[in-house]
Amino acid sequence: xxxxxxxxxxxxxxxxxxxxxxxxxxxxxxxxxxxxxxxxxxxxxxxxxxxxxxxxxxxxxxxxxxxxxxxxxxxxxxxxxxxxxxxxxxxxxxxxxxxxxxxxxxxxxxxxxxxxxxxxxxxxxxxxxxxxxxxxxxxxxxxxxxxxxxxxxxxxxxxxxxxxxxxxxxxxxxxxxxxxxxxxxxxxxxxxxxxxxxxxxxxxxxxxxxxxxxxxxxxxxxxxxxxxxxxxxxxxxxxxxxxxxxxxxxxxxxxxxxxxxxxxxxxxxxxxxxxxxxxxxxxxxxxxxxxxxxxxxxxxxxxxxxxxxxxxxxxxxxxxxxxxxxxxxxxxxxxxxxxx
Numbered sequence: 001x002x003x004x005x006x007x008x009x010x011x012x013x014x015x016x017x018x019x020x021x022x023x024x025x026x027x028x029x030x031x032x033x034x035x036x037x038x039x040x041x042x043x044x045x046x047x048x049x050x051x052x053x054x055x056x057x058x059x060x061x062x063x064x065x066x067x068x069x070x071x072x073x074x075x076x077x078x079x080x081x082x083x084x085x086x087x088x089x090x091x092x093x094x095x096x097x098x099x100x101x102x103x104x105x106x107x108x109x110x111x112x113x114x115x116x117x118x119x120x121x122x123x124x125x126x127x128x129x130x131x132x133x134x135x136x137x138x139x140x141x142x143x144x145x146x147x148x149x150x151x152x153x154x155x156x157x158x159x160x161x162x163x164x165x166x167x168x169x170x171x172x173x174x175x176x177x178x179x180x181x182x183x184x185x186x187x188x189x190x191x192x193x194x195x196x197x198x199x200x201x202x203x204x205x206x207x208x209x210x211x212x213x214x215x216x217x218x219x220x221x222x223x224x225x226x227x228x229x230x231x232x233x234x235x236x237x238x239x240x241x242x243x244x245x246x247x248x249x250x251x252x253x254x255x256x257x258x259x260x261x262x263x264x265x266x267x268x269x270x271x272x273x274x275x276x277x278x279x280x281x282x283x284x285x286x287x288x289x290x291x292x293x294x295x296x297x298x299x300x301x302x303x304x305x306x307x308x309x310x311x312x313x314x315x316x317x318x319x320x321x322x323x324x325x326x327x328x329x330x331x332x333x334x335x336x337x338x339x340x
Contacts, residue, residue, distance in 0.1 A: 006037035008053040009060050022134060023199075024070030024234045025103050027057055031074050032099035035092060042088060050075050063249050063306050065208050066199040069237035074099065109232040109321035110135045114142040117195065117230060117319045123147045125192045128184070128220075131156035131210035132165045133197020135230045139319075140195070141172055150175040152187055156210055158301035181212050185219050194220050194227045200237040201229065201320075203334050205312035205327025208239075208247065211305045217314035226316040233322050236334050241309050254305055 012030035015021055021029070034053045040046040054071035058064040078095055085091035113135050121127070121143045129136050129151060143149050151169055153176055156162035162178055169176040179187050194216060200208040207213060207229050220227040241247050312327030319325075322333060 006034060008034050008056055012057055020107060020134070021103075022232070022235075023066040024073070024232075025106055027054070027067045027070035028074045028099060028234075029103055030057065031071060032096055032103075035096050035099070038092075040092075043091070046092065047075065047079060050078060063199070065237065065239070065248060065307065066235055068239075068248075069200050069235050072238065073234055077102075106232065106234055109234075110138040111142070112321040113230050113232070113319050114139040116324050117228065118143055118146075120193065120226070120228065120317075121147060121149065122192065124149075126150050126152070126190055128152045128154075128187065128191045128194045128216070129165065130154045130162065130194075130196050130213055130216055131159070132161035133230065135232060136195050136197045137165065137168060139230060140169060140174060144172060144174050150177075152176070152191065153178050154181050154184065154212060154216070155179065156212060157181055158297070158304055159210070159306070161210070184212075184216050188219050188223045188225060191220075191225055194225060196227070196229055198229055198231040198235050199307050200235050200239065201231045201318055201330050202237050202239040202241060202309075203331055204240055205315070205318070205330040206241070207231075207310040207312075207315060207318075208237075208241075208307050209310065211308045214244075214308040214310045214314075217310045221314050227314060229310075229315055229318045231318055231320050233320050233333075233337075236320075236330065236337065238334060244305070244309050247305075247307065247309055249305060249307055254303065256303060258303075 008030050011033045012026055015026040015029045016023070031050055031053055034049060035046065038046060038049050040049055050071075054068070054075065057067055057071065061067050077098075081091075081095060081098070083091050083094065085094060117139045121139075125143075125147070127140070127149055129140070131154065140149065140151060151166075151174055153162040153166045153169070155178055166176045166178045196207070196209055196213050196216070198207055198209050202208060207217075209229070217227045239248075244250065312330075315327050317324050317326065318330050320330075323329075325333065
């Protein structure tokens with residue numbers, strides 16, 4: 001009887017069912033489980049299996065940026081791990097133990113970040129946040145225990161996760177209002193500071209986060225409002241986008257132009273009847289132009305990005321478990337982190 005091969009993607013999806021586990025940590029735990037089920041007999045074989053597992057996770061994800069931050073961090077850790085183990089099995093067991101320990105410790109990072117950000121939130125502050133972020137939520141709940149705060153939350157289309165944020169804030173007794181994404185500039189004059197989470201903080205010190213973060217940062221900068229990013233260090237990612245279109249999530253299907261069915265860019269009037277043209281085929285109903293013109297929310301979501309890139313010059317500070325960093329400080333930390 002043959003055993004079923006380990007499915008790293010299924011393990012990853014199962015781990016993500018835990019509300020407290022973020023995407024990078026889920027990817028790390030999935031690779032730890034892969035190690036536990038690995039039959040590799042050498043370090044070279046084990047690292048190859050981990051890299052193959054990371055690639056499999058990326059292929060099944062529509063947004064692999066924060067996932068990649070976790071897998072790259074863990075594989076780098078495994079590759080550079082100093083040891084004096086007497087056997088490969090002993091080394092593998094130690095790596096598995098260290099992986100679990102890291103995730104357990106990493107779950108405390110949000111509170112460290114909340115403690116840092118707390119001092120920048122004054123009593124009576126009106127805060128703007130975007131979409132849904134676990135670390136931002138923990139920071140707001142922590143601030144609410146000792147200070148009076150009110151929160152504007154963007155709707156955050158296409159996923160609409162701002163509504164989830166507002167519901168949780170309201171349940172905790174924090175005054176909150178959901179605003180349209182298009183009402184950010186209208187609202188910004190009432191705001192004292194902006195707090196956003198992150199999918200990843202990249203080598204430039206810039207931010208990858210839910211789409212709309214960039215325009216919020218631009219508006220905040222124009223109105224002299226501080227724009228703070230909150231990010232656990234496992235979201236620091238060796239990626240250096242120069243524009244929105246350098247992100248791994250960008251593809252040719254995003255923001256593409258479409259025409260009604262049966263039309264072409266070169267000749268949109270080709271279907272019109274002309275002298276000598278063939279008559280309509282009997283039994284085939286011509287398409288309804290009104291139906292062709294209908295646009296659904298699903299179509300809009302498919303044609304738009306999930307994340308965008310915010311330049312480092314638009315970010316006031318990055319609050320992380322390793323400290324309050326300027327965007328330049330993030331760059332220096334990343335260099336040190338992956339320098340071995």
